[in-house]
Amino acid sequence: MSSPNPQVNQDKKSHRVCFMPMGTMAEVAAGTTLRDAAKDLGVAIEAVCNGRGSCHKCRVRVLEGHFEDHDIRSHGDNLSSHRQTESHLIEKGRMRADERLSCQARVLGELMVYIPDESRRTHAVVRKSLGQREINVDPMVRNYRVELPPATLASRLGDWERLADILEEQQGLAAMNIDLHALRTLPQAQRTNGGVLTVTVWNDCEVIRIVGGERLATYGMAVDLGTTTIAAYLCSLETGEALASASALNPQVGHGDDIMNRIASCNGSLKLAAMQKMVADTLSQLARQLAMQVSITTDDISEIVLVANTVMHHIFLGIDPHALGVVPFAPTVCRSVDIKARDLGISILPSANIHLMPVEAGFVGSDNVAVALAEGPHTGEALQLIIDIGTNGELILGNQDRMLSASCPTGPALEGANLSFGMRATPGAIERVRIDPTTRELRFRVIGNPYWSNKIAANEIGALGICGSAVIDIVAELLNAELIDHSGRFVEEIGSERLRRDTDGRLEFVIAWATQTGIGRDICFTQADIRAVQLAKGALYAGAQVLLRKFGRQQPDKVLIAGAFGSVIDLGRALAIGMFPDSGLENILSVGNAAGDGARIALLDARRRTEADQIARLVEYIELTADPYFNQDFVDATLLPHAEDDFPSLKGSLAGQRPKPAEYA
Amino acid sequence: MSSPNPQVNQDKKSHRVCFMPMGTMAEVAAGTTLRDAAKDLGVAIEAVCNGRGSCHKCRVRVLEGHFEDHDIRSHGDNLSSHRQTESHLIEKGRMRADERLSCQARVLGELMVYIPDESRRTHAVVRKSLGQREINVDPMVRNYRVELPPATLASRLGDWERLADILEEQQGLAAMNIDLHALRTLPQAQRTNGGVLTVTVWNDCEVIRIVGGERLATYGMAVDLGTTTIAAYLCSLETGEALASASALNPQVGHGDDIMNRIASCNGSLKLAAMQKMVADTLSQLARQLAMQVSITTDDISEIVLVANTVMHHIFLGIDPHALGVVPFAPTVCRSVDIKARDLGISILPSANIHLMPVEAGFVGSDNVAVALAEGPHTGEALQLIIDIGTNGELILGNQDRMLSASCPTGPALEGANLSFGMRATPGAIERVRIDPTTRELRFRVIGNPYWSNKIAANEIGALGICGSAVIDIVAELLNAELIDHSGRFVEEIGSERLRRDTDGRLEFVIAWATQTGIGRDICFTQADIRAVQLAKGALYAGAQVLLRKFGRQQPDKVLIAGAFGSVIDLGRALAIGMFPDSGLENILSVGNAAGDGARIALLDARRRTEADQIARLVEYIELTADPYFNQDFVDATLLPHAEDDFPSLKGSLAGQRPKPAEYA
The missing domain is CATH 3.10.20.30 (Beta-grasp domain)
Structure with missing residues (x-):
């Protein structure tokens, strides 16, 4: 830079x-x-x-x-x-x-x-961002400059044996292996550059690349393989610098939006292989994009660290994920694995290692381990609750004494999916909604347009649907404006022109009038949509309750919201609808794509992989459905909170008082 | 059996x-x-x-x-x-x-x-036979029967982690790895047979296969990859039994008969890859044949040990062999290597290991190491001279004190190639020739017909050409019948009807009259053919002389003729033309395909691989062309010996006396 x-x-x-x-x-x-x-x-x-x-x-x-x-x-x-x-x-x-x-x-x-x-390079909005953490740089892959004198009739060894001797003498690298791909490049590399070679070594034990001349820069890629989005970060393995990032839709989305449908799509070894290849091809494409961006070749990418939920992890490895979908949800493999790029069909350096961080259980993947690695709940006294809201909601509650994890069946509602007008966070999606609690006037903003709907002409808006961040806003604002009650039911008596019944007699609330849209009809939020959000947030809240009870604590010291979704939602409003336990608004933080950050940490600092393996073994996975109180907690938590009673920290803010006039100007 | x-x-x-x-x-x-x-x-x-x-x-x-x-x-x-x-x-x-x-x-x-x-299963004659040696059976690959209880909600580990624990507890196999291919088969294997699994383990460190139920038989394949012929032996890794063997022409033969032409054919990475694939495909085909023969699947073949000359070795690995063709003839890799079958494109168990035994030098390959492993010159006092006559002639001279090796530029004449009527040892080839030294009557026998030419009607013979074993016979018999002199020149004065001049005035000797052939014209042996044999046998003899001089000895205690060719030639007649130093006819033995035997030994007994690695390091490779006396030795050795003077052990036998009447009946 x-x-x-x-x-x-x-x-x-x-x-x-x-x-x-x-x-x-x-x-x-x-x-x-x-x-x-x-x-x-x-x-x-x-x-x-x-x-x-x-x-x-x-x-x-x-x-x-x-x-x-x-x-x-x-x-x-x-x-x-x-x-x-x-x-x-x-x-x-x-x-x-x-x-x-x-x-x-x-x-x-x-x-x-x-x-x-x-x-913009890609038209899908990249929401997985790289954090600003300090990371120690001590990578698995290092380049060494070596001078290999030409063979003579007297030399009784092969080229590789002579090179191995030099690596041992000059670099202290003993008992080295060499990958076949690297061995094949040795004759050509030797012929040029007067015997000067750059040798790429993985884990101080295996030569994975040999090129002629001095080319010391090394690169690695950290990948967060999500159910919906694949985010990839290209890093320098010398400086640790994040050089470029790119993301793409997980192409398996066409074969099931959620985890269970995705499992069902892997029926038979051919289909499983096809699903594996889809992701491998997309990763290859992301690697190509990133390499082009910084003017290197894909062969310069010499390691990948990948995190994923357990189902994505298994499919990526080509392992039948069906057992993950039925009791007892047993993974085929939990510990971290190292696989050659060529064996997974990833077009980077063929001999490069793909490190998959360990998974914890059937529903708690290596993305969760990566979040813990990045946030470090196990390193301090403060009791952290980390909520990673992806297509599934994953929780970690813990500190240096103990760590618990759980997976909450939130469903995709919080991401805007499966709602009447739900859509992904792409241009045209309504991402913010405000309702004046006095006048009940509504305004909104769509992705791709910086202006609120009340500041521009209706035909300049072009709203297409509602994405996840607006979903939280809508429920919080409807509650605040008393358009719904604490059970989530619409209060019909209020008599808003936006609140009406559809042809089947079901209540719905108009967010955008047809004239403000690009689809030619009103965009509404229905009673069923509100129910779906209540179930999702209730699952998260009840999950946290189960973990807190196991821990013997009333509330966490800190709530960290991770994940792409976590970084775009309004935390105050999420608290107002009771998505997570209150720990004081100042202790509720969005930490961005912590899973991606964890992957990057493991990429850049080899020793942290050991820590990740320890985390995966330390974390106690709690199967929520096996907890006797979970169901009652869940039902209770679907209700919408009375801010004053349930959320002391909201007193004087959004839900506790009338908002400041400026907010609703 | x-x-x-x-x-x-x-x-x-x-x-x-x-x-x-x-x-x-x-x-x-x-x-x-x-x-x-x-x-x-x-x-x-x-x-x-x-x-x-x-x-x-x-x-x-x-x-x-x-x-x-x-x-x-x-x-x-x-x-x-x-x-x-x-x-x-x-x-x-x-x-x-x-x-x-x-x-x-x-x-x-x-x-x-x-x-x-x-x-016969194949029409090419299989000449590489398995020796009758006793081999200790202690293979790299073993099967274990394991019962893996089903996962429960309480089990905090993945299936593989639970299996690894059982392998450690019950079999003492600690810190095991698992190949991705094996991991992928775990879910399916687990679903059947009530948790009974057969786990195939390589080198006590890696699981390479998991199948449901108890299937304890394990199989391996030993391969002798020659310039001309590929021989494969299927062995039981439990009993050590050789279950089946098959051979095929090396398909690269179409791209150069000899080593130097073969190197030239690997020009560019695409051509090299194509040459590699040819051999890989043929090996896959041989594996298929062998598996069918004993009613197993190719996935049951869980290891291959392969020996080859250095050029075949490099091409098989996909390594550019050009450096092997120019001074200082330096190999890219000498030490033994272990590569996954899938990485070389061999269709056996994809996770199976291919063990390539170590090579010694550019012109002395792992086939030579395998011969030494099988014959064990380094284990006794007797000074052994081992001659492996393939397309190149490789020599080992040594005993427990020291071992020397050399490669002799014999050319393909001794295999019947590049002669006027030379052909491979396939049906129709003349394989034996006798000339009555008194009457100078000639008879011969062809492969595929048990009768001598003088015992059957001319039109039942169908000779097509002359193969290697007959080449030795012809020169020895011509010399014995005084049709050629000791310089190899035809003695025209004798006036045989078979000795004549061609249209260009060059002398030639008719072996088979046109009526006795399947090609409709006389099959002849020319003056140039005799010269080619003289050069080939001279190179072998002179090479042995150089090694003996380095060793400070006059003659070896034992001469072992290895290789397919060695097992079909008449050893007495080979000695009579001066192919190797005399050590007494009773000390000259044909040991069959000792290279193949060495490969089989390394396949069946893992510890012998260490011995092979030691042999490869122990053997001193002598570059003959660098020896100051080699050229003179070579010129001298092209002459044909006076049996009485040069070969005391032939006194009273073939060349020293008139043969017994029965021999020429």
Whole structure:
């Protein structure tokens, strides 16, 4: 990454930057380019020239004004002044005056930045971002420069034996093995570069690559293989730097949205092999994308660390997952495994290792272990509750004394799936909803458009459906505006024009009028949708209750919301509908894609893999359905809370008081 | 193998049995079936019913009379009497009276048995036979019967972890790994047979297969990958028994007969990969054949040990062999390597190991190491000279104190290739030639026909060319009949009708008249052919001289002729033309396919692999062309010896005296 301007570097402050339409926000060190800031957040901006300012593809727009939702005052002056290239482009009319090249403009203050569709590398919104943790760099894969003198008639050894001797003498690497693929490259590598070789060694025991000349840079990939999304992060194994990230839809989505359907799709070895290949091909494609982004070859990627839930983990290995779908939900393998890339059909260096972190149980996967590795509940006294909301809800409750885990049958409602107008978090999805509790006026915002629905013409909105973050908003706001009661039932007596009955007589609430949509009909939230959210949040809450009871505690010291979904929802509103136990709003944090961070940690620091193996063995998996109180907890928890009674920390905030007028302006 | 009849079993004697037209001969224990005897010699007889006497495909013919060449008096009474099946077939006219089912007829005395073409499984003659050595059975691969109780909600481990625990508790197998292929079979194997599993373990460290139920038999394959022929032996890894053997032409033969042309054919990675695949596919096919023969699946073959010369070894691994063709002839890898079958494209158990024995140098391969392992020169005081005549001639000279090896540039003449009428040892090839030194009458015998040419009508012979064994005969007999002198020149003055000049005026000697051939013209041996044989045998002799000089000895204590060719040539006549130093005719032995035997030893006894690795490091490779005396030795050795002076042990035998009248009857 390029270093900041000298005059800017003196400013040690950091500023809040929010990238729209994804809504991804972070504290960014002053002087960072917008493109680097976006990259660190996993937001991919087109960059053919890799940041040299010559391709002009990375342009973004600075939004002006005060954005109360994020408490950001954004202004063009909060960026470094135009570079010559940019002024030139604007003069020639090839760039708008409010646009900047994100690789040239550096952060000097708070910003709300809009990334137009054409500047984004992928059209699916990347929501899995890389955290900003400090990671020790001590990788499994290292490159060594070696000079191998040419063979002579007198040398009584083969080339490989001579090379192994040199590795032992000069690097202390004894009893080395060599992968067949690497062995095959030895004759060619030797012929060039005067005997100078770069030898790539895995785990101090196996040569996995030999190239002619000195090429010391090494790269690895961390992968979070989700039921819905696959996120991949390319890292330098020397500096630990996250160089690029990319994500793709898990192509198995076409074969079942949820875990159980996915298992059913693996019926027979041919179908299983096909499902395996889908993911392998997508990973190969992501590797290709990432390699191109930083101008390396896929053969330069010499290790992958992958985390996944147990079903994705088994299918990725080509192991029949059926046993995971029936009592006793037994995995075929739990411990971490190391497999050659070629054996899994991943097109990186064929001899590269794919490290799959250990899984805990049938419903608690290595993604959960990775979250624990990243958040470290086992390293401190504070009792952490970590909630990873993916297609399934996974919980960890623990501290240095003990760790418990559970899997909650949330269903996909919290991700916006299986609702009347539910959709994925892609452009056009309603992502925020506000209802004025006095006037009951409603406004919303869609992904891909920075403006609230009440600030622009109806035909400029083009809403397509409702995604997960808005689902939480809707239930919380309906409750706050007393449009639903604490059992979740619509309060028909209120008489809102938005609350009506469909042709079958069922109650529904209009979120977007047909004129505001791109689908030509009203987008509604139904009584059934509210029930689905109640079941999902009830499962999470009751799961946490079971774990707290096992632990003998009333509430956690900290609640960490992990996962792509966790980073986009409004935490206050999630608390208001009772999604998790209260530990004080200041102790409830969104930690982004902690599973991906855990994978990256294990990629960069080999010793942390041992820690992960220990975590997987330490964590006690609690099968919720086997707990005698879970069912009653679950039923109770489907109710919507009375904020004052149940959530002391909400007193004076959203649900406890009328909100401030500004919020509903 | 079926056990012999009780009444026959009491006879503890053994008898000489010779199988025609291959000429393969051995001492066979009385009571052994002809089919088993043939099988042990690597002669494959068709056997669809696997010896039950029901398929009637294994019929052979008993030749009657005294066969002086082998000193055998063969008679139908020297076999057990007809079984009911056989009498029935003869009655019905479905079998000739002189035919027997080889799976039913048991050896009771000396026999000359003819195996008709239709009873042989392959049409190429299998000349690589299995030796009769005693081998300790302590294989790398073992099967274990395990009972794996079903998983429960309480079991906190995956299936594999539970299985690994049982293997450790019950079998003492700690810290086990599992191959991905085996892991994939675990769910299915578990579902059946009430939790009883058979687990195949390699080297006490890796599970390579899991099947449901108890299936304890394990199988391995020993392979001798020659430049021309690939021989494969299927062995039981429990009993050590050689169950079946098969051979095939090395399909690379179409891309160069000799080593140097073969190297040239590997130009570019695509061509190299194609050459690799050819051999891999042929090995897969041989595995399929062998598996069918003993009614197992190819997945039951759980290890292969392979030996080859260094070029074949490198190409088989997919390693560019070009460096082996130019000074300093340096191999890319010497030490033994273990590679998964799937990584080499061999269709046996995908997770099976392919063990390639170590090579010594660019021109001395693992076949040479295997020969030393089988013959054990390093284990005794006697100075052994082992000559392995393949497409190249490889020498080992050594005893417990020291071992030397060399590779002689013999060229393919000794195998019958590159001669005017040279051909491979397949049916129709002239394999034996005799010239009466008094009358200068010539007779010959072809493969596929047990009778000498002077005993049958000319049009029943159908000679097609001359193979390696006849080449030695011809030169020795021409010399003995004084048709050539000691410089190898034809003695034109003798005035034989067979000695004539071709249209270009070059001298040639007619071996078979056109009427005796299947090609419609005279089959001749030319002056140039004699020169080629002189160069080949001169190289072998001079190579041995260099090694003896390094050792400080005049002659070896023992000469062992290994290789397919070694087992068919007439050793006395080979000595008469000066192919190797004299150590007394009684100390010159043909040891058959010792390389194949060495591979089988390493397959069956894991500890012998360590011994092989030591041999490869111990043997000092002598580059003949670097020896200052080699060239002069070579020139001298191209001359044909005066038997009385140069070969004391031949005094009174072939070259020293007129032969016995019977020999030339």
